[in-house]
Amino acid sequence: MAKDIAERIDVGEYVVGDKIPIEAQLCDIYNVSRTVVREAIAQLRSEGLLESQQGVGVFVAGRGNVTLRIPREAAGELSEIIDILELRIGVEVEAAGLAAQRRTDDDLERIFSSLDATADPEAFNRNPRQLDFNFHKAIAVASRNAYMPRFMDFVGPVIIPRSQLIHASIPKITRDYLVKMTDEHQRIALAIRKADVLGAREAMRFHLVGSLERYRQLNIAD
Structure with missing residues (x-):
């Protein structure tokens, strides 16, 4: 879908x-879910092709001016997942520290609302990619660095690439894994609320490095 819209712009x-057509129309045109539509639009926004105007719609912004790009077809490769996670660690650890320093009451409400949405493992398992993304995006916003949320929008379509993976032995999303993820999210959120800069950075690093190591082990075994 994203590729087709990009070609139409080109x-x-x-x-x-x-x-461009509204979300419901795009679902019908491409016979995809709303989640797929939102991910495609987020990807095209990150590439400078589209821009959203709140309450109005999504418009063509240009033919793209972003040189760094994560193609969706590459995001299912194990090596690409590892590269993306390494990139996220470099940015999101600092974002968590900045959020602990700069967060507002509204930021905390957003972070903990995103956290609450993952409290039920069954509900979390129905839409893990979006719910995880919402939590990390809320922290990026709380950093008060204008480029942090833009970075999250850039990686948004592939932030949790499990549904695209072509690697047969990729770790499955289990109830225990979702509970562990929620516990790690809670540690990050609590550190941010306490304005514990070092604690927030350490909690975020622990969270992302844990995921990275799981995929690295697969890469070694492959």
Whole structure:
């Protein structure tokens, strides 16, 4: 879907300023879920092709000016997942520390609301990618660095790449894993609420490095 819209922009079928079809129409056109539509739009926004205007719609912004790109087809490769996680560690550990320093009451409400949404493992398992993304994005916003949320939007379509993986022995999402993830999220959130900069950084690093090591072990065994 993202590739098709990008091609339409490239050939001039959609020009700068055009409003693209609404979410429900895109679901019908491409026969995909709303989650897929939202991920595709997020990817195209990160590439500079689309821009959202709240309450109005999504519009063509240009033909793209982002040189760094994570193609969706590459995001299912184990080596790409490891690269993405290493990149996330470099940014999100600092984002957590900044959030502990700068968060507002509204930021804390967003972070803990995102955390609450993952409290039920069954509900979490129905949409793990989006719920995990919401939590990490809330922390990026709380960092009060304008580029942190943009980075999260950039990696958003592949932040939890399990559903795209082509590696046969990839770790499965189990109830125990979701409970562990929620516990780690809680440690990060509590450190941010306490304004514990070092604790927030350490909790985020522990969380992301744990995921990275799981995938590295698969890469070694492959």
